[in-house]
Amino acid sequence: MKKFLVLCSSLILFLSTFSFSHKAEAATFSDINGSFAKEYIEALGKEGVITGFPDGTYRPNITIKRSDFAKMLALALELPLNEASAKSFTDVPNWAKPYVGALVDAGITSGKKPGYFGAALPITRQEMIIMFVRAMGLEDYAQLLYLQSEFKDEAKISPTAYPYVSFAEHIGFAEGNPNNEFMPSQPGTRAAAAKWIYFFKIKGDQFFENALYVIGANTVDNIEDVQFVNDDAVKVVYTDGTSETIDVVTFLDDMYMRLQYDQFNYWTGFDWADLSEGEKTEIIQFIVECWQADWSDYKLLAAPEVVVEKVKQRLNNYFINHNNNQDILLEKAIWVAIDERLIQAKNHQ
Incomplete structure (x- = not known):
């Protein structure tokens, strides 16, 4: 229970971090005018979440390395940087260690395997989703629910990533292409990373509210809706028309306990x-x-x-x-x- 309360405290902190400060002029890059992610790149650049290359370009269409994505996500989440926590990885360059260490401390990554982060490798779309769900503090719920994905290529999602991708899909975060394909093993581009991080940052509270509904509706048969009252409480609406206001921590604790109990049916x-x-x-x-x-x-x-x-x-x-x-x-x-x-x-x- 103590561990769970710490987790829920981090969830509430998660809700309070997602906003833009408008503290500087929008960053400009010479090669983003034709990019679908231009707005997101400029906004994140202004916040110092992303940087371009020395020649003034952002290069939106090239794949993004795991080390670069780690930096973007750590800065977007405003995590305390910690170089020491990345010391077990032998392949992380010095400039990336504080950001990778921050993600390690937050439980968002443990690398590709012991001692190896895969810093120079492109990060895949499903790997990004795993990190986003962990960043929300909802990894356990995603795994316990194990929702069915509706993506046409859901069979291509790795067994490890499947519950994360399907959960992110159900809360409206993970989207596919016009053919409803998620392309899980496709390397993410710098443009796609900017878009996802932008929406994760600017709409984090909405995705979290969606997540509370998905968790509730898939755990208790008569839950019709879950809505934020404030950062600390939710209104739970039942199918019989009644409702009650519950502390967010209490609600999540209750859902977690029910889901764990149900696991013993397996x-x-x-x-x-x-x-x-x-x-x-x-x-x-x-x-x-x-x-x-x-x-x-x-x-x-x-x-x-x-x-x-x-x-x-x-x-x-x-x-x-x-x-x-x-x-x-x-x-x-x-x-x-x-x-x-x-x-x-x-x-x-």
Whole structure:
């Protein structure tokens, strides 16, 4: 829970950083007049987020390197720069280390592999989306939801990037070409990077509000809309016409807990058998905590610690029979808890 509260604090900070200060004249580059991204390039140049080349060009149509994108994103997010955090990468040039280190500190990147950032490589469109979703602080939600992408070439999205791209698509951030193709492995251009960072910066609050709705609607069946009241609270509208105002941290905490609980519908006795006794206890403690939540269909009939111990013992006895290992973990946890009269359905007469 402590880790989650830190995360949510960073989300609220995220909402407050996305604006332009209008502190300087728009940056000019000699080769952007015909670019679709001219407006975005000039605005980001004015903010010092992007710079061109010594000859006064921006070169919008060339691919952007991972090191250059790291600098743009770190500056756009106004992250504290930290050269030391990039020291484990052997391929990052000195000028890029503060920016790469900033992204490492923020949990936005860990490189291509241990010790290697891929600084000189072009960054692909799907790699950029992964970083954007992480920058929003919503990586866990994207992975837990694992939404279906509607892009025609969704089969080409890498397994690692798929939940990030589909999540960004559903919140309106990731867009495809006129043929509705995302082109995930295509290297991003400097123009495309400028456009995405511009919209991420100027419309960050709108994308975040969209994300809250997507998370809520795909977690709770009767949520119709989620709207910001202010930076700290949201109005949740339900399908029956009622609504309530909830703290953003509380809302996200609740959705996260529900999504994690639902994951155990995909666990079986085979997963249970791979766990240590301590891990089993931790999982049952979490399930019991969910049964105590307001949204749960069940209520406890015994002390939580008693429920945990008895459910764990019964599951161990049940799954020791290998013929039972294909059964769903959560279903069996509920079954044994009811059988032991440890829980009861709230609508029980």
